[in-house]
Amino acid sequence: MEKTYIDALPLTMNSSEKQETVCIFGTGDFGRSLGLKMLQCGYFVVFGSRNPQMTNLLPNDAEVLSYSEAAKKSDIIIIAIHREHYDFLTELTEVLNGKILVDISNNLKINQYPESNAEYLAQLVPGAHVVKAFNTISAWALQSGALDASRQVFVCGNDSKAKQTVMDIVRALGLTPLDQGSLMAAKEIEKYPLQLFPMWRFPFYLSAALCIILFFYCVVRDVIYPYVYEKKDNTFRMAISIPNRIFPITALTLLALVYLPGVIAAILQLYRGTKYRRFPNWLDHWMLCRKQLGLVALGFAFLHVLYTLVIPIRYYVRWRLGNLTATQAILKKETPFSTSTAWLYDSYVALGILGFFLFVLLGITSLPSVSNAVNWREFRFVQSKLGYLTLILCTAHTLVYGGKKFLNPSNLKWYLPAAYVLGLIIPCIVLVIKFVLIMPCVDNTLTRIRQGWERNSKH
């Protein structure tokens, strides 16, 4: 028989200690991958199968029996079968009674059934202890070892001893068990593998909407307006200069929206005079998505820096510079050096660089390997204190860039101000309110509330 890759693997450790036996129902993708992993981690595995003689894909150290025979061999039975095929388990209630049944199943869509698969299994075999686990791990990741993405195994069950036993197996396989409580949590756990970036949706939709609105705004001001009034074809601006307005303004707006909920939370806590009331759902959800908002903002800031780097090599910039020089040479006219303008340009670029530096630092601290290495106070110092400093620097960068243009009526086109003015609205609101909140009289009250003081305390 040709050597399959399975034979080559050093499957079981030659340990004298008693190998715990685990039974796996189902010899499909997941059953096989989990069985192989368990053998490698020192367990003895018995497979239950409809056709025990078909064992070529299974590790040779494993035993393959009929479902009823296999169930007798172990107190722990992992059901690696689709929920649709559970009904045969009702014929095995005798032998399954008192045993731990591990439900690992997922469905194809959220809320496909009224109850979770694990609760359905508990209804089918009421005498067994059903524990939900492993459903967020993929068979492929188990097999290939590329578990970095999903090392976490969400576990829930009504019998704490049974849950502990399963969590010990999860740890023995080198995975991280997360106790989610009673079997009622199974419904939520079965949703996890079906969700697609749940916390990234709001930031993505918001930034897409911002980019679209800003694109049309800039096209009206920078392309249509000059065409109507000066017959100038500025359509080429849509390649670099308009994106280099859209991206930084989106980055700045999103950055401000990261800190706006903290400010709203503070105002709510001051207004209510307590911290013991839940925030409205929209604010809670917004708070929970701040990391994703911040990282998307950082992405746009990176784009802005890249687009800015290419400004000097753009044909339009070099043409304009060359033209200006030639005109000055012909007219023998020189533009006197203006220190204030030099100051203005260098300072706004310097502010942008410093803002961007801190922005990247925020991004680095949000990497799990870094955020796990700092304590909560350090994390909050970076994320909150330095976060606000980032917002201040980037807002100042934009304000100084706008400089005097801001007040110049000729800058209005069809009464529309320059796009960067729109980008300054939310950051300035956040910074002004934050400035009020850190006033000692306000800050002391807020700190007391956050330490548990209540204005209308009942005790």
Ligand SMILES: Cc1cc2nc3c(=O)[nH]c(=O)nc-3n(C[C@H](O)[C@H](O)[C@H](O)COP(=O)(O)OP(=O)(O)OC[C@H]3O[C@@H](n4cnc5c(N)ncnc54)[C@H](O)[C@@H]3O)c2cc1C
């Ligand atoms: C690039 C980048 C990366 C980021 N990465 C992360 C990240 O990894 N993790 C992260 O959390 N944020 C991240 N953020 C978002 C932001 O930096 C943090 O959320 C930061 O802590 C917000 O600070 P804050 O002062 O606005 O509010 P906070 O410091 O969160 O809160 C201000 C006050 O509000 C109260 N409060 C806060 N949340 C609640 C709540 N849910 N219920 C009741 N009271 C509450 C607290 O008492 C707190 O003192 C990132 C931002 C950026 C730009």
Ligand SMILES: NC(=O)C1=CN([C@@H]2O[C@H](COP(=O)(O)OP(=O)(O)OC[C@H]3O[C@@H](n4cnc5c(N)ncnc54)[C@H](OP(=O)(O)O)[C@@H]3O)[C@@H](O)[C@H]2O)C=CC1
């Ligand atoms: N694949 C994955 O990455 C993951 C799978 N899961 C869950 O694990 C369970 C198994 O998934 P997977 O291994 O991929 O599925 P497969 O279809 O590959 O295997 C299912 C196994 O169930 C057994 N079975 C028992 N009765 C029936 C029946 N009537 N019809 C068909 N098969 C039957 C079969 O084993 P036999 O022929 O030996 O009886 C079959 O091999 C599912 O609940 C799935 O949601 C969870 C996380 C990830």
Ligand code: HEM
């Ligand atoms: C290395 C860092 C940075 C550099 C060198 C830089 C440089 C520049 C330059 C040269 C401009 C003018 C662009 C033009 O005239 O076409 C500009 C505009 C702008 N920058 Fe930056 N910047 C940096 C970081 C940032 C960051 C981090 C933000 C905000 C999060 C930001 C927000 C803006 C905004 C809003 C504008 C105005 C865009 C417009 O309306 O034209 N910049 N920046």
Ligand SMILES: [Fe+3]
């Ligand atoms: Fe969410």
